[in-house]
Amino acid sequence: MNVFVQSPKAKASLAYGCRYRAHPSSPLKRLTFTTLLLLLPQSQNRCYSYRSLSPSLFLSRATITLHRSLSPHFPNPNFLTGNSCFFPMERFWSGSGINKNKAMVENLQTYGVVRSKKVAEVMEKVDRALFVPDGNAPYYDSPMPIGYNATISAPHMHATCLQLLEENLQPGMHALDVGSGTGYLTACFALMVGPQGCVVGVEHIPELVSSSIQNIQKSAAAPLLKEGSLAVHVGDGRQGWPEHAPYDAIHVGAAAPEIPQALIDQLKPGGRMVIPVGSIFQDLKVVEKSLDGSVSVRTETSVRYVPLTSRDAQLRNA
Ligand code: SAH
Numbered sequence: 181m182n183v184f185v186q187s188p189k190a191k192a193s194l195a196y197g198c199r200y201r202a203h204p205s206s207p208l209k210r211l212t213f214t215t216l217l218l219l220l221p222q223s224q225n226r227c228y229s230y231r232s233l234s235p236s237l238f239l240s241r242a243t244i245t246l247h248r249s250l251s252p253h254f255p256n257p258n259f260l261t262g263n264s265c266f267f268p269m270e271r272f273w274s275g276s277g278i279n280k281n282k283a284m285v286e287n288l289q290t291y292g293v294v295r296s297k298k299v300a301e302v303m304e305k306v307d308r309a310l311f312v313p314d315g316n317a318p319y320y321d322s323p324m325p326i327g328y329n330a331t332i333s334a335p336h337m338h339a340t341c342l343q344l345l346e347e348n349l350q351p352g353m354h355a356l357d358v359g360s361g362t363g364y365l366t367a368c369f370a371l372m373v374g375p376q377g378c379v380v381g382v383e384h385i386p387e388l389v390s391s392s393i394q395n396i397q398k399s400a401a402a403p404l405l406k407e408g409s410l411a412v413h414v415g416d417g418r419q420g421w422p423e424h425a426p427y428d429a430i431h432v433g434a435a436a437p438e439i440p441q442a443l444i445d446q447l448k449p450g451g452r453m454v455i456p457v458g459s460i461f462q463d464l465k466v467v468e469k470s471l472d473g474s475v476s477v478r479t480e481t482s483v484r485y486v487p488l489t490s491r492d493a494q495l496r497n498a
Contacts, residue, residue, distance in 0.1 A: 281307045284319040284335055293339045296346055302371045303339065305400040311362040311392075328385045329494050330486050332362045333433065337483070341431055341454050342368055344466060344480065348429035348452045352376040356424070356446065358417030359383060359433035359488060363392030367401035369429070370410035379404075380421045381412035384491045389414045418488060420446040427451055434488035435462045439477070449473055456485040 285303045288294040294303065309318035312332055316324040323331035333341075342349075342365070349355055349372035357366040360381030370379040383389045389412050396405050396412070404410040413421065417432070418440045426448035432455035439455055444467065447453050453467040464480040487494070 279319060281309065281319060284308065284321075287321075288335060288339045291336075293336050293343070295343055298372065299339065299342045299346055302342065302368045303335075305371055306364065306367045307399065308335065308364060310398045311364040311367075311395045326362055326388065328388060329497050330361055330385070330388065332364060333485075338365055338368070340464075340481075341365065342372075344454050345369075345429045345431060345452060346372070349373055349377075350428075353428035354378045354424055354426070354448070355380070355429040355431070356421055356427045356443075357381045357431050357433065358420070358443070359486070360392060360412055361388055361433055363396045363412060365431060365433065366392070366410065366412060367396050367399050369431070370396075370401045370404040373409070375404060375407055375409050377409055378424050379410045380424050381410075382415045382417040382421050383412065384414065384416055385494070386414045416490070418442065422446060429453075430455070430467075432456065432488060433485070435459070435483070435485040436488040439465065439467060440488075444469070444475060447475075454480075456483050459487070 282304055285294060285300055288303070289300060294300050307318075312318035312324050313326055318324075319335070321335050323334045323337075326332050345355070349369055351372075351374040353373045354377065355369040355373055357369060357379065360366045360383045363381060366379060366381035370377070373379055381389075381392065383392065392412050393405070396402060396410065401410055415421065417434075418436070420427075420430075420440070420442045422442075425446035427446055428448050428451045430443055430447055430451070430453035432443070432453070435456040435458055437457070437459060439453075439457060443453060443455070447467065447469045449469050449471045451469050453465075455465050455467060456462045457465045462483050462485060464483045465477050466480050467475060467477050469475050
């Protein structure tokens, strides 16, 4: 397990990644994928191995963070996963007191994750409870297991991606959601681009595609699914979905070892893709294709996501 430290001035932060569970035979099955982060001030973000820490600093920081991470608030300690490694708090709120979708969105606004009116409106319209499997606290700021070694991303991560893609989700635009999972973001995208737009979700687990369609049918995006401006398909998202390309916005909900060329090719000039890249250490990359076709890539933040891989590898928990 890697542990990162922060200066005494900075706050402790736990990396929640949208991650696979450890294999059941693993002795570290509860914590294998947990990365504890203690964050340096923004200007000097750095990571250290726990071996380089003084024992007392390591213990005090790690104990606080472990305690928080394993507190009774946490819905499922097997899923110490999440998304952003570099948000200023380990999560934006605990489960208690947040029992309404609107309150969840207000919290995201309070913490500055949701900044635009449009993103707030869409997140208010698409009730997250319809997408989170029964038995989980839907408005809790954490990823939740959805079966098949996958998770629904944490609300702050969904909000971050919506904010990053907002300009490329204008009415009438085309969007692709790779690794659409529960269909939550796919539904949000569809509401943003509206009936004149086109949103395609691609997910390689057929059962998740079926359940995501059922989720969307109960949501505010149901009419768009019915009218055909929103569709979810079974497929290998690494190949994109050429039929409706080029896309103004591409979101990838699983971490790729490198940015798939097919997705770059299917990005429209002027388009933007948000994609987590990496394996153990992952960065959320923002890929932009300019009008002359040149491509730029920048890092938004550090994250933790399920791998973008083959169906077999995912189901094997490889
Ligand atoms: N945005 C989704 C994230 C789901 S987790 C949500 O919040 O609900 C990532 C998803 O990517 C999983 O559902 C997983 O099955 C899917 N996935 C992984 N590799 C894939 C691939 N090669 N093609 C399509 N989907 C993939």
